[in-house]
Amino acid sequence: MRDFLPADKARRERVLAVIRERYRAHGFDEIETPVMEEYSRLHAGIGGDNEKLAYNVLKRGLDADAIVRAADSPADLTDLGLRYDLTVPLARFYATHRGELPTVFRSIQIAPVWRAERPQKGRYRQFMQCDIDIMGDATARAEAELIVASLDTLDALGLEGASVRINDRRVLDWMLEHFGFELTERPGVLITLDKLDKVGPSGVVAELRERGATAPAVDALEGFLTRPMTLEYVPYGERQLRKLLPEGVPGNVVEHLVGIGDAVRAARGTDEIPLTFDPFLVRGMGYYTGTIFELAHPSVDYSLGGGGRYDGMIGRFLGQDVPAVGFSIGFERIVDLISDAQDAASDALVVVHDANVPLGELLAAKAYFVSQGRRARLETRTKNLKALLERAAGQGYTSFAVLSAGLDPSELEVKTLA
Structure with a gap:
């Protein structure tokens, strides 16, 4: 958790002002949620590893004896916690206020979140998140709107040249089944696949063999990873996309991905769109049910944001599934790339x-x-x-x-x- 001197604070506020202005220009409306949520919501199994990093708040009125008695059961000691992201609070917000919101709701959330990280460069225990989400739209239009708005925002911040890697968790799930991995081992396989850009195909295969993954499935994956293959732009059509995938991939998933590319291309007004299909993009959050994406910039070798579709989350609070997809840009990383700390419009x-x-x-x-x-x-x-x-x-x-x-x-x- 950090202090900010006036010049740093001014730069952060300038960047936030640009982000808000561009997202509002694309039809998103800002909301605000409390910094704390109920413990049961934050630990409902939808926050992935972030749940382990949550700051929990002791119940009011506990005496020393009660704390000792509940020492082996932390859930009995706490009823609230600081939010570790903005997606879980958004799902609760939408379930609470659905009757007051439009059928398709486009939200902005810009607020601090807290995680019990080990402090290091680029990782903080309190940091700002900037999220846009669309609820109530299951079509490719929702993803396309998020991508276009986010790219436009980076352009407005002077970070032109950004691109988006895109995939679909349904593609990954289908491929793992196609290769022959057992259902119980697939989460671990995805964790290893997520290291592909760091350790390469040989490193992924070696780790899977070391972990004892199904041998014929690892052989099939190795053959697929080592075949001649390049990344392609999504909008060039279904035929090109299928060339990057094993035969038999579900047609509805491919059509959805191609639809996103076509919509982004139309919005950007050029065939040279910064959108790349990556069949092994994973993203770690377990609540993703469909499209996933990450934001990249040529000036750095790490992601500047990402998101995906989480159609099953709101139903946990509402009792009825609602399509939802979100995009979060990494404010703390982006603000470090903005060299101009002054507001040029001010005198x-x-x-x-x-x-x-x-x-x-x-x-x-x-x-x-x-x-x-x-x-x-x-x-x-x-x-x-x-x-x-x-x-x-x-x-x-x-x-x-x-x-x-x-x-x-x-x-x-x-x-x-x-």
């Missing part, structure tokens, strides 16, 4: 004044500049004026003026800070 002015200027004149001068639409700050003049101005420039101020007693603010010369 921030430092009014440097002599120590003998009366208080009334100081506040009148500040009020004058604020009324002009400027951001204004008063600073008492020091012997080292250069150092004062350099510090102000580092904090995002763009100009300065020097005020002496008796001067009218309108007569002051405003100079640009270098």
